[in-house]
Amino acid sequence: MDILVTQVFNGLSVGSILLLAALGLALTFGQMGVINMAHGEFMMAGAYTAYVCQQVLGDAGLSLLVSLPVSFVVGGLLGVLLEVTLLRRMYHRPLDTLLVTWGVSLILQQLARDLFGTAGVDVPAPGWLSGPVEILGFSFPRSRLFILVLAIVAVVAVTLLLKLTPLGRRIRATVQNRQLAESAGISTRRTDMLTFFLGSGLAGVAGVALTLMGSISSNLGTSYIVDAFLVVIIGGIGQIKGAVIAAFVLGVAQSWIEYSTSASIAKVIVFALVVAFLQFRPQGIFQVRTRSLV
């Protein structure tokens, strides 16, 4: 029982990080069909922003709270820069955006190595996040609970934004039918830019969360990006609820298989499971029903 609870909690914890990483992807991939391989590096940029904040401010607790919005903006601005300079001209070639953003991610990684060194840097967690907390006789690390809460808050915020705000309506309209949205007077270009800002900003927030998990280095993003994309694929393109379910299922499955076999075997089994899952639902858990052939 003890092991079960610990494993499930570990899974939820891994899942909440995957979810933070995948949430932004689900937006950009879902709306524009853009496969942003630099998303992981936006996470890295968020993590390094948290590091810089802490170096400047000194106090761990204050800097964590400050770095959340700052990283959101840093990630978002990087995303807008990428969208305006490169991706805007490539919407009719979605597969090629993958390679272009891969080039961006290579450059950002090398830049991080040149700026912050190849060795990882530590961002110490504030006192109120270190140590475990006792719930029902089980002890959970506070930092992981914080990440879980952060992920839930992010999901709720994005869901409300999409459902209630004018921007959310414009985003949903553009996702559902770009041409029709345009003819209804929505500036899809502006919407695209804002979506990219939002999605990339979420990557920055995910980066801050990662600083609570351990030291950060230039290859921080690469270790999460593949899994985050798998979450988006399993969840179904552009589906927030799909991403939520997929992230937690993948997280729990991974930590459970990891526990019963080994980390390396777990990766292979999870990959096989994803391919097997796509045999049954090639469009993910939730799919937008359509009469279109493709």
Add this chain to the structure above:
Amino acid sequence: MTALLRSRYAVGIGFLVAAVLLFAVAPALLTTFRLGLLGKYLCYAMVAVGIGLAWGRGGMLTLGQGVFFGIGAYLMAMHLKLADAGPGGVPDFMALISSDGVPGWWEPFRSGAVTIVAILVLPTLLATLLGLATFRRRVRGAYFAILSQALAAAFAILLIGNPTATGGSTGLNNFKGFFGFSLRDPANRQMLYFIAAGVLLLMVFVAWRLMVSRFGELLVACRDAEERVRFLGYDPATIKTVAFAVAGMMAGIGGALFVPIVGIISPNDVGVVPSIGLLIGVAIGGRTTLAGPVLGAIAVAWAETTLSEQFPSGWTYAQGLLFMLVVAFLPGGLASLVSWRRRRSDTADPTAGADPEPAPAEVLAPAEGRTT
């Protein structure tokens, strides 16, 4: 380009020039060391021929060619290690790590014949299985690309996670012989180069025959309008799987020759980053053309060696910039400049210059797919 491909005459001259360059000019001009480097580039070029077929002609963006390359390479490396250890012997790195002896699944590869058959069959088989599993369910485009990338990630982690069987992150290295020939002897190293050059030319020939065949036409049709191909009564899944399997086989052979030529194989050569790195040469050379991927891969590998020798971090920036600029602004690669010039000089021929833009159907697909 299609017209050029069809002209046996032009392709024949191309092959002749390539053969003279590879078999006469290069060995005469280069030192043994540089010739070995060229041999390494040729191995990458073999993978590139396959990528050109799968991605350029078939529209399957495969980010996992490192897996097939790695399977071929590790199979060959296992055989070389076992052969070095002698009959019944234990390879040196294994003896260092554990005292369990050789794992059971290594044993068959003591035989050279089994190894060669496995190198030809296993990557092809894996590519076929993955192709059938995805293409039959109409998983394609970005989904396929990400799945192939996940496969590469899992493969590298699997290799690193089992150091007793695969050498872990150090990989397998320090090979002494190659099917009875000492790898220390410069003459034998030159022989390996000639083998690689011959195999590469053979692969390009096979790719050319496939491209101009009915199969090649169907493959391009699948890339451009898969639904129409299906309406015409063909099965796009089979066509794409065959192309993907051929690409996997070529990558496997490239990996197998890479090992004796370079002398080391490690997860650093087969993971996500090197797998995607294999694509840039293809993109620069011209993904839809016959010679473009080969020339692009050789040029990129050469540039990597030259740049890394002088500026260690410079190459990463250069590679990133190449990906950004070439794919965004010159999707047809350098070959599209050549065919553009030809179009200008010979506007009467509408077939001159394969359309470098990917398929309109493929492109519209995501937008239409989300239409409710």
